[in-house]
Amino acid sequence: MSKKKHSEHHEEHVDESWLIPYADLLTLLLALFIILFASSQTDSKKYNSIMRSLNQAFQGGVGAFESSNLIPITTEPNMEAKKYDQPTSAQAQETEAEQQIQKEQKDLEQLKKKLDEYINENSLSAQLDTKLTEDLLMITIRDNALFSSGSANVKPEAKLLAVAISDMLAQYPNYRIEVAGHTDNVPIGTAAFETNWDLSSKRALNFMKILLENAQVGPERFRSIGYGEYxxxxTNDTAEGRAKNRRVEVSILRSIKPPQIKDVPK
Known part of the structure; x- marks a missing residue:
């Protein structure tokens, strides 16, 4: 009878031998997660320290972990958020381009206003015209305001106009300037000029040379070109149309073309 009671009393104790491998499994899992986390960091010293701690744990029990021998891995708060808050290189370039467009637009509007005031003050509206487009600010000068018929020599009185334009251009030194000559389609065929190409090119060059007499304008900014009659x-079918086609154009060129900008009215 007593043996039976002793046997029943012994069966009441639960077999806890499974706790040992379970604890080992938890330790291994913890070690795995620490290794994975540490391997994602760029600090090799911290990684090596953790590896030494793990080696101690596997060789001599879990004492290394019980004594909190782990090396804390610190990350600056909101590092990921800050990374996305910073503008990318493309965004920075786009912002810089927008600022440049705004500056150029303001500069060219100011220059156009000065030119228009000069034209009005000197009653030159029949001979000069200005136009601001998405590419440039253009000053159009009728040929009779600058040259005698068939000649490329700038009239003495026209030099005052060239000086005034040059003085204004000197105030905006960051823009390239193109001086272009144009003719009508009537053949010239003189001893001085074989074709309208020659006449238009020489007129553009001579007017540009007067602009460059101003020491405040850099010659590296300028170029001249002759377009002839093309x-x-x-229309070249009327005298009035041919008169409009004979001209010199001084163009102040934008460095960046703004999107869908409308022509500014005169």
Missing amino acids: HPID
Whole structure:
């Protein structure tokens, strides 16, 4: 009878031998997660320290972990958020381009206003015209305001106009300037000029040379070109149209083309 009671009393104790491998499994899992976390960091010293701690744990029990021998891995708060808050290189370039467009637009509007005031004050509206587009600010000068018929020599009185334009251009030193000559389609065929190409090119060059007499404008900003009769702005079938086609254009060129900008009215 007593043996039976002793046997029943012994069966009441639960077998806890499974706790040992379970604890080992938890330790291994913890070690795995620590290794994975540490391997994602760029600090090799911290990684090596953790590896030494793990080696101690596997060789001599879990004493290394019980004594909190782990090396804390610190990360600056909100590092990921800050990374996305910083503008990318493309965004920075786009912002810089927008600022440059705004500056150029303001500069060219100011220059156009000064030119228009000069034209009005000197009653030159029949001979000069200004136009601001998405590419440039253009000053159009009728040929009779600058040259005698068939000649490329700038009239003495026209030099005052060239000086005034040059003084204004000197105030905006960051823009390239193109001086272009144009003619009508009537053949010239003189001893001085074989074709309208020659006449238009020489007129553009001579007017540009007067602009460059101003020491405040850099010659590296300038170029001259002759278009001859091949870029008319009016018909060549009438005397009035041919008169409009004979012209010199001084263009102040934008460095960045703004998107869908409308022409500024005169």
